[in-house]
Amino acid sequence: AQSVSQHNHHVILSEAASLELGCNYSYGGTVNLFWYVQYPGQHLQLLLKYFSGDPLVKGIKGFEAEFIKSKFSFNLRKPSVQWSDTAEYFCAVNAVRAAGNKLTFGGGTRVLVKP
Amino acid sequence: GAGVSQTPSNKVTEKGKYVELRCDPISGHTALYWYRQSLGQGPEFLIYFQGTGAADDSGLPNDRFFAVRPEGSVSTLKIQRTERGDSAVYLCASSLTGGLTYEQYFGPGTRLTVT
Numbered sequence: 001a002q003s004v005s006q007h008n009h010h011v012i013l014s015e016a017a018s019l020e021l022g023c024n025y026s027y028g029g030t031v032n033l034f035w036y037v038q039y040p041g042q043h044l045q046l047l048l049k050y051f052s053g054d055p056l057v058k059g060i061k062g063f064e065a066e067f068i069k070s071k072f073s074f075n076l077r078k079p080s081v082q083w084s085d086t087a088e089y090f091c092a093v094n095a096v097r098a099a100g101n102k103l104t105f106g107g108g109t110r111v112l113v114k115p
Numbered sequence: 116g117a118g119v120s121q122t123p124s125n126k127v128t129e130k131g132k133y134v135e136l137r138c139d140p141i142s143g144h145t146a147l148y149w150y151r152q153s154l155g156q157g158p159e160f161l162i163y164f165q166g167t168g169a170a171d172d173s174g175l176p177n178d179r180f181f182a183v184r185p186e187g188s189v190s191t192l193k194i195q196r197t198e199r200g201d202s203a204v205y206l207c208a209s210s211l212t213g214g215l216t217y218e219q220y221f222g223p224g225t226r227l228t229v230t
Contacts, residue, residue, distance in 0.1 A: 092157075108157050
């Protein structure tokens with residue numbers, strides 16, 4: 001069965017700092033990859049997704065993620081964060097052909113951006 | 116438009132009792148998913164419906180958990196003989212169809228506390 005690990009549980013940074021959140025998965029086959037975000041008091045929402053093609057994926061609100069197949073990684077980045085990026089971020093993986101439509105989530109990373 | 120709604124938003128029950136959690140998906144969405152999120156963890160897949168049928172129930176932890184979607188719209192997650200370990204936020208998501216190219220839209224969740 002696939003698993004997803006997110007390296008940092010908590011990240012604190014100042015506005016305008018750069019953000020990178022790590023995500024590694026364990027599954028040797030083809031995967032679909034996702035980052036979800038949950039802002040305080042709000043629902044989980046999709047930030048970006050990767051299915052195939054260009055491994056550098058651009059999402060909403062200036063976020064991007066890079067799929068590195070050899071490293072089984074899908075790290076999330078934002079060059080300059082804002083206070084409004086304070087949220088919890090979840091990486092999720094679907095193992096194509098092995099897992100149907102189920103998503104396997106990482107444990108999440110809480111990001112606090114100080115104004 | 117209206118998103119995924121879940122009721123109740125909070126449920127406190129005593130150990131051993133029966134509970135029902137309801138999910139109203141986005142109108143027209145044929146796929147519906149249930150996840151469980153324990154404290155400090157990411158969402159964990161429970162079951163996936165395509166229309167009225169459970170296409171994948173491999174995430175249900177044991178036979179105390181059961182879910183239905185009799186008319187292909189509203190779904191109810193049922194938990195019998197609740198245990199303290201069942202305490203979690205139960206999330207529902209829906210998507211236009213079952214393919215993963217269609218975004219899963221999450222509801223606000225039901226926080227279940229078993230005392």
